[in-house]
Amino acid sequence: MKKILLTVIVSTSFAFTSMLALAADVVKVGIAAEPYPPLSSKNANGTWEGFEIDLLGKVCAEANLQCEIKDIAWDGIIPALLSKKIDLIFTSMSVTEERAKKVLFTTPYYNSLPVVIGLPDQNWEMNKKALKRKIIGVQTATVSSNYIKLKTGKFAEIREYSTQDEVNSDLLAGRIDFMVADGIPAMAFFADNKGSLQFYGDVEYDAVLGEGIAAAVRHEDTALAAKLNVAIEKLIRGEDYAELSIKHLGTNVAPK
Amino acid sequence: MDFLNGTFFTELSFFKDNAFLIENMDLLVEGLWTTVTLLGISLVFGFVFAIFVALARLSKSALLSYPAFLFTSVIRGTPLLVQIYIYYYGLGILFSQMPEVRSSFLWPYLRDGYWYIAFALILSTAGYLGEVIRGGLLSVPKGEIETARAFGMSARKAFLRVRLPRTIYLLTPTLAGETVLLLKSTALASTIAVVDLLGAANRIRSMTFEVYKPLLLVAVIYLILTLVIEYVFKRIEKRIPVRA
Numbered sequence: 001m002k003k004i005l006l007t008v009i010v011s012t013s014f015a016f017t018s019m020l021a022l023a024a025d026v027v028k029v030g031i032a033a034e035p036y037p038p039l040s041s042k043n044a045n046g047t048w049e050g051f052e053i054d055l056l057g058k059v060c061a062e063a064n065l066q067c068e069i070k071d072i073a074w075d076g077i078i079p080a081l082l083s084k085k086i087d088l089i090f091t092s093m094s095v096t097e098e099r100a101k102k103v104l105f106t107t108p109y110y111n112s113l114p115v116v117i118g119l120p121d122q123n124w125e126m127n128k129k130a131l132k133r134k135i136i137g138v139q140t141a142t143v144s145s146n147y148i149k150l151k152t153g154k155f156a157e158i159r160e161y162s163t164q165d166e167v168n169s170d171l172l173a174g175r176i177d178f179m180v181a182d183g184i185p186a187m188a189f190f191a192d193n194k195g196s197l198q199f200y201g202d203v204e205y206d207a208v209l210g211e212g213i214a215a216a217v218r219h220e221d222t223a224l225a226a227k228l229n230v231a232i233e234k235l236i237r238g239e240d241y242a243e244l245s246i247k248h249l250g251t252n253v254a255p256k
Numbered sequence: 257m258d259f260l261n262g263t264f265f266t267e268l269s270f271f272k273d274n275a276f277l278i279e280n281m282d283l284l285v286e287g288l289w290t291t292v293t294l295l296g297i298s299l300v301f302g303f304v305f306a307i308f309v310a311l312a313r314l315s316k317s318a319l320l321s322y323p324a325f326l327f328t329s330v331i332r333g334t335p336l337l338v339q340i341y342i343y344y345y346g347l348g349i350l351f352s353q354m355p356e357v358r359s360s361f362l363w364p365y366l367r368d369g370y371w372y373i374a375f376a377l378i379l380s381t382a383g384y385l386g387e388v389i390r391g392g393l394l395s396v397p398k399g400e401i402e403t404a405r406a407f408g409m410s411a412r413k414a415f416l417r418v419r420l421p422r423t424i425y426l427l428t429p430t431l432a433g434e435t436v437l438l439l440k441s442t443a444l445a446s447t448i449a450v451v452d453l454l455g456a457a458n459r460i461r462s463m464t465f466e467v468y469k470p471l472l473l474v475a476v477i478y479l480i481l482t483l484v485i486e487y488v489f490k491r492i493e494k495r496i497p498v499r500a
Binding site (some may be wrong): 135 | 368461465
């Protein structure tokens with residue numbers, strides 16, 4: 001009897017430790033809680049969908065990681081990573097010098113430049129004359145906001161919003177004259193509202209725009225970064241990536 | 257325990273790496289100015305409006321008292337944030353769909369979140385203060401008003417010279433409290449992309465990834481503003497000649 005009991009205890013504790021080991025392998029992935037279609041947004045059932053979500057699934061499978069999505073507000077996502085609420089950021093974050101001081105970026109997994117979309121019949125030029133009394137909306141803490149502040153901050157009124165969704169709705173409502181936003185979601189939004197908006201082209205490249213979009217981990221998690229790098233390198237060259245990209249975005253956005 | 261050895265403690269080493277606060281001082285000053293003007297505008301207009309609300313509430317005519325009752329009930333019975341969203345996302349979008357509004361000279365104001373916040377705060381102040389002033393008006397001893405009338409003052413004069421001033425004297429401590437509450441309500445401005453004090457802190461946070469310092473700094477500024485408000489009202493209270 002005693003022996004059986006002992007076996008039970010030993011085996012349960014074994015089961016317990018293996019469960020713990022399993023639990024330790026779960027990577028908590030932070031996705032910006034706000035909708036960012038067609039990259040990441042929640043559908044009517046409350047499940048995540050979009051290019052990045054599918055890609056994340058492939059990256060995790062490739063790197064043999066058990067990933068679990070957590071919704072985090074965009075403007076607090078780096079602090080959430082640093083305070084270990086999440087272990088990985090996978091939410092269209094551009095690689096910038098400023099951010100690289102706080103987080104460790106992986107290899108970029110897609111690339112796109114900001115575009116300018118605005119109310120119709122205006123003149124878009126980045127000078128004082130054209131932008132006098134114009135309001136430009138951007139999502140806060142993005143490369144687009146850094147870019148536009150650098151280029152026009154001295155003479156144009158720049159309004160910063162915490163989500164891209166709010167920028168979109170205020171542009172439609174005519175509260176801002178232009179918006180500068182990442183090309184992929186912005187063009188998807190523009191395609192839905194061609195009647196009331198105008199596309200003013202993409203912006204000239206500047207170093208503040210960063211070097212593509214990458215996942216981010218804490219500086220000390222080099223092992224995780226290495227695993228992800230191998231997976232991303234392999235995926236972006238593969239057929240699956242091209243297929244996924246064309247399905248969601250219409251073009252292949254793989255970084256060169 | 258994570259936050260003990262994580263960022264929280266290191267961020268609390270308060271006296272190093274504060275250059276970013278100085279670099280962004282202009283943003284903070286702009287935010288402070290927005291907060292203070294919002295407070296001023298909503299206090300002044302809200303107070304005047306509140307007097308009318310209180311009078312309407314006390315009116316014997318149901319045509320006046322009932323709408324006033326409805327107004328205060330709705331304003332006090334719904335969250336201020338909900339009201340702000342209704343004005344900004346509801347009314348604001350409605351305005352934007354009317355070409356005649358969009359081409360009018362008012363559009364630069366109507367497209368700006370600041371005036372929606374000001375509007376919401378004025379109505380809110382009117383609702384809350386209206387009830388307070390109503391109570392104050394009722395607590396002025398009847399004898400004083402009758403005396404004023406006996407001196408030959410018209411009803412309006414007796415109200416302006418005796419009843420209203422007496423009410424305000426009685427209410428100064430309450431008014432101080434309401435003003436402090438109003439100051440804290442102005443922080444909701446940051447929810448509709450208006451750069452008030454909290455909005456400025458959030459911008460600095462998102463630019464520098466500093467989590468706590470900007471928030472702690474604006475918390476201190478709000479606290480100082482509160483102390484200033486309380487001091488000013490204390491001065492007013494002391495200055496008012498009240499005969500025992």
